[in-house]
Ligand SMILES: Nc1ncnc2c1ncn2[C@@H]1O[C@H](COP(=O)(O)OP(=O)(O)O)[C@@H](O)[C@H]1O
């Protein structure tokens with residue numbers, strides 16, 4: 418589809434219409450779908466289809482967030498690609514007029530879809546009335562009908578205690594989702610790309626809120642959409658706001674930076690202190706992680722959470738998933754090799770040269786492990802942990818974004834999360850080294866050693882915290898074997914992720930895989 422791109426400087430013209438006319442089926446809706454949406458959505462940070470070829474944008478449902486005639490609308494949009502596959506996105510929309518419109522156009526030009534002399538059609542996340550309405554939907558457990566489907570608000574304990582809607586603000590940093598903070602109490606995540614089915618982030622936080630686990634934010638509420646066919650998807654998830662300094666990724670990079678600087682200045686005592694503190698924090702995270710896994714394994718009658726035995730079918734499925742990733746990596750490297758810088762090409766070639774050994778190693782998997790499987794975090798890395806000034810809180814239970822919802826909800830051995838975090842310590846050591854690239858010859862051995870020590874500290878603490886838990890096997894060799902398989906699975910997933918998203922980071926997982934072979 419060829420459309421004139423609107424930019425924040427030149428948004429599409431906004432027809433002089435009331436809310437109900439702009440979104441009502443008819444010529445305005447058609448113009449909205451064929452001009453405004455194709456010009457706006459591809460430039461949004463959260464749009465995952467940038468590298469694909471969107472052909473058609475169509476409104477699936479429109480639901481006003483309150484009974485007020487000028488209430489913002491939650492609009493569900495289907496994006497159809499050239500290969501006929503579709504994705505659904507959530508766009509909260511509001512028409513502002515007068516000074517409010519001018520202020521928004523000046524301060525949030527990226528949030529403007531269309532503009533006239535006196536009005537803007539904008540992403541409603543920047544509108545206080547919209548944010549208030551979301552809160553009311555959840556707090557009052559309100560159901561609102563839309564053009565086709567309906568919305569329902571749900572309240573959790575953390576929200577039930579709040580009487581009046583606190584002042585709110587949209588967070589400036591947009592990732593794949595958008596966030597709103599209410600007072601100093603509630604953090605709301607508004608999902609952008611929607612998937613039908615039970616959202617693992619919402620269901621796991623709700624489950625953990627009823628257990629003995631204080632290191633995840635409490636479930637506060639959710640807003641769910643139900644289609645006329647009865648398909649549900651979560652549009653927004655609210656949790657208790659966790660005061661934090663940074664996430665554990667930035668925190669760890671900060672520690673490593675200080676450590677490297679002291680090492681380079683020859684301040685060995687200060688460097689030693691920083692190193693041991695960072696290893697103590699890695700161990701603390703191992704303990705919290707073990708506590709999370711114990712909570713996820715607590716007895717329940719809920720079939721979505723009840724633990725089940727690991728079987729040889731699970732082992733075979735893991736081996737098959739690794740084989741599929743090996744094929745995918747092979748194909749991607751074949752396609753993208755020449756676009757990579759020579760040093761990364763060299764590493765990619767080494768990977769290809771070792772593929773046979775990797776396949777052989779995968780063939781030896783598939784044996785049963787005498788332990789149980791449970792729901793897990795699913796995409797566990799340092800960026801999913803908040804550093805709260807001396808402790809950690811674990812967030813974002815959505816699972817790996819490159820996998821289907823059904824796969825992300827599967828029960829797995831908690832060792833899979835352990836592998837995710839071990840990989841993350843390795844990432845942190847190498848990312849920190851990259852920031853001191855000119856001192857690589859001096860620092861690389863330190864970085865390698867820190868990576869190994871941090872992984873060991875984390876793992877040892879996790880093993881202690883989970884001793885005797887039903888998801889632990891009593892046969893050490895079985896656990897070692899399974900952990901190695903998960904390490905390989907994760908590193909291959911990371912190779913795919915980095916090739917598609919951040920090619921300069923590709924050496925980290927490529928080296929990670931090659932190192933796994935060296936350990937043979
Ligand atoms: N409960 C919370 N309290 C405070 N901040 C939070 C909370 N949950 C998430 N955040 C902030 O939002 C960021 C992104 O959260 P995350 O759940 O990983 O979203 P996404 O899935 O969009 O990456 C976190 O790094 C953190 O800064």
Ligand SMILES: O=P(O)(O)O[C@H]1O[C@H](CO)[C@@H](O[C@H]2O[C@H](CO)[C@@H](O)[C@H](O)[C@H]2O)[C@H](O)[C@H]1O
Nearest residue numbers: 666796798799800817818837840841844911914
């Ligand atoms: O946080 P997301 O759920 O979006 O996870 C995806 O992106 C992560 C990168 O932001 C990616 O994580 C990889 O890079 C991290 C450093 O940026 C590192 O700590 C992780 O160990 C590494 O896997 C994650 O794999 C991906 O699913």
